Amino acid sequence: MNLKLKKGDEIRIISPSASIERVGGFEENLIAKKRLDNLGFRVTFGKHILENDEFYSSSVSSRVSDFHDAFSDKNVKAIMTTIGGFNSNELLTHIDWDIVRSNPKMFFGYSDATSLHNAIRAVAHQITYYGPCYSSFKMDELQEYQTTEWLRAALNDSFDLEPSDVWTSDLWFDKFLPRHPLTNKWKVYTLGEATGISTGGNIQTYCLQAGTRFFPETQNPIVFIEQAEGGSPLEFSRELAQILQIHNDIKALVIGRFPTVNAMTDEKLQSVLDKFPILKKIPVIYDLDFGHTQPIFTVPLGQSIKVSATNSDNIKVSLQENYKI
Incomplete structure (x- = not known):
């Protein structure tokens, strides 16, 4: 199944690896939310998005909870990671993959999110999307190209x-x-x-x-x-x-x-x-x-x-x- 976004769809932001503090904190990244909102989407956040520990991450249970919530929520049509990091592979054996299989979503992210791309494709047999994460959208320079190419993939089957x-x-x-x-x-x-x-x-x-x-x-x-x-x-x-x-x-x-x-x-x-x-x-x-x-x-x-x-x-x-x- 190849899902595509349409205007008005909800995008859930989660931090399965590094926390939002790693890239400046919640307030500093709100320009990314504004840009996605202005494209016609509705941005929401995982319940544990503000958590941050000594590894610039959060507990496995918090990250898995937000991952499950994002896939379970019928209103959410796409999931986007905050940033990469080093430890999203810690989650794989704790995820209820039946939730993912039963609730296909578009999944966006790059870098350490590669572990989740692999697992979602291997276990749930869903196409995933290797590209900008949430914090990428706060970049001012060259954002027009990045946004245009993201929309091309988010909205089209062939391009x-x-x-x-x-x-x-x-x-x-x-x-x-x-x-x-x-x-x-x-x-x-x-x-x-x-x-x-x-x-x-x-x-x-x-x-x-x-x-x-x-x-x-x-x-x-x-x-x-x-x-x-x-x-x-x-x-x-x-x-x-x-x-x-x-x-x-x-x-x-x-x-x-x-x-x-x-x-x-x-x-x-x-x-x-x-x-x-x-x-x-x-x-x-x-x-x-x-x-x-x-x-x-x-x-x-x-x-x-x-x-x-x-x-x-x-x-x-x-x-x-x-x-x-």
Whole structure:
């Protein structure tokens, strides 16, 4: 089932990992609520949204309670995480998955929310949406692109992902820091064309569920991966090797832009990709607008996608209506 939003729908904000204090607190993020409200949606919050502990999170019971409430509430049509973090995987064995299966919703978030994307797809067989979280909507610069691309995914079954004109690798949640815009260009490692089912997320998180019932089995996958701040090229190489061992029937690889602090150059990335012969046989594109730089698009996970890279200036990623989990 592929659900879509319409104007007037309720979006519930929950913090299954880091708390809202991690990104400035409730009041500082109200501009995000205003922006979503102005798009025609109704934003509500989990009962425990204000909780914050020594780990910039809250108790497992509080986070699970808000997760259950969001899926159980018939008025809620979409669920959006506040931000990422490090510990949403703590919730998986405590969630009543019958609630999720019986109450399908659109689920939005990125980074550590990858664990929940995996589990919702694996256990409840629902398409999820890898893209901006609630606090992302408080960013002023480049918000027009991010909002446009989020709406494209939230409202449509089929659409093309589009590149932004510029990007930054600044801490978007700190409005007092200067921005350093860079020219944006999607790039090709291996030319080609392929169709498959989208899967992936944050590469440091994606394989945490491997070997458990919370990891989605995806045949003929188009794998989307991106690395968070603090990752290294060598770490990326190690984790990519694991992904390619899991997905030995991979049809295409789509890599998000690397934060500048990670020091991943084109030369280093090519050296990493050169290690894996399969990546010479399938389309591989990189520096796309998703992950831990700004702005980002929203990509459904579990949906049919076509990747086409006929030359370095003709890269197209299309979401198709003949989706399936």
